Amino acid sequence: MLRFSRLFLVSLLGLLLVSCTRSITVSGEMPSPLVARLPLSIGLIFEPGFSTHIHSQVDDGPSNSGAWEVSLGESQYELFVTVTESMFQRVARVDTFDCRFEDSDEGQVSLRPDGCLKIKLVEYAIGPPSFVGGDSYAVSLTYEIGLIDAKGNLIDAWPEVVGYSKSEGNLFNAEDTINKLTVEALRDVGGHLALDWRKRERVSGWLDASALRSEAKPIM
């Protein structure tokens, strides 16, 4: 009887913990940006697990708003693919680590991308009201974006591409608020990539040289 009581109490505690964890699958519109399309082929290199990334966070601050589990992978992958497809004439995900491809066939040389973007999620954080103040939530996203040429040389490293959004939350539906803020933060990152990335000095120099040298090639 005692054993049964303990088992019941443990199960009840487990249920309570699970019920305090708020789960979100981020979903929202990621439109194509209005930008000039460059006549280049770009390979996208994502860190392992990028498109399936799930963020877990526990708020043990004064408000103790519980635990968060946010499925971010699909949305962040969609963002980078959508934005780069508007920026470049050809875009494809590549499996090479450093943008180099084997010289297996002379005829294949023309099929390599002109360069690669290496994309890594550095940080995703949810700021609860106890941290932000009032009834407001905030979401912050930070990515690292590197530009590698076809020979594997690092041309530019942008270590902190930050997206941020803040809003008053709904006490009864914080999940909707966090989803909305995450989508806004992702779109903010997309704006930096679409408009600000090409103005970086080394990127600008490489883009000018590459665009003059070649037409966009199909990617292996």
Added chain:
Amino acid sequence: MCILGQINFLTIWLERSAIGLMLLALGSCATTRVEQSRQPTSVLGDGEAMVILGRVTPRGETEEDFTECLAEILSQGSNPVRLVSEDQFKNDLYPHFESERAPANVEDLASLFAEIGVRAQIEKSNVRYLAWIEGDTVRVDAGGSMTCAVSTFGGGCFGMTYWEDDASFEASIWDLKRETAAGQISADANGTSYIAGLLVPIPVLARPENAACKGLAAQLRIFITGMEE
């Protein structure tokens, strides 16, 4: 005799409560003040549209409920205004109208229109006016007290609580065709809400934000169409 006395007491109590509630209801109405400053400009032409955008300020983002209220009122009536939704406009012009990047002043429109595809997209959607909405509703006063209790003999609430809200919003209207500021409209509404505890809590709510929305929408309609509803 005892029962008749109780019924008489109840009747008198109900009469006085009704009078009290009527007085509260009158007192809780929201008062609105709308002001306008306008530059000489054209009204909306055939097929031209307006977009209503909530401005993000250091105080916070303008309440989505308010901009939605404006859009709902303006798109209805005998003189509806053709509107492009905020989400559609932002998506069509992404990323130029995201919160961090949106033009802060009408003088920024020139550099915005120099960006690839922006002018063409705005012409395609035929958006003539852009209305930036900024403001919020704040609580300026509150007081009173109410007690609710339940026992085996029954329950109820007694007392009264009140709060006063001030809704202050401003619309800055940009003419995208002329790349100039067309004018500004501001609406300020103030109202006091009550909850009277007369066995059951009876709310008498003023809705200053709703009043500000209606006032601002009416002026916006006249501003850009030259006609009332």
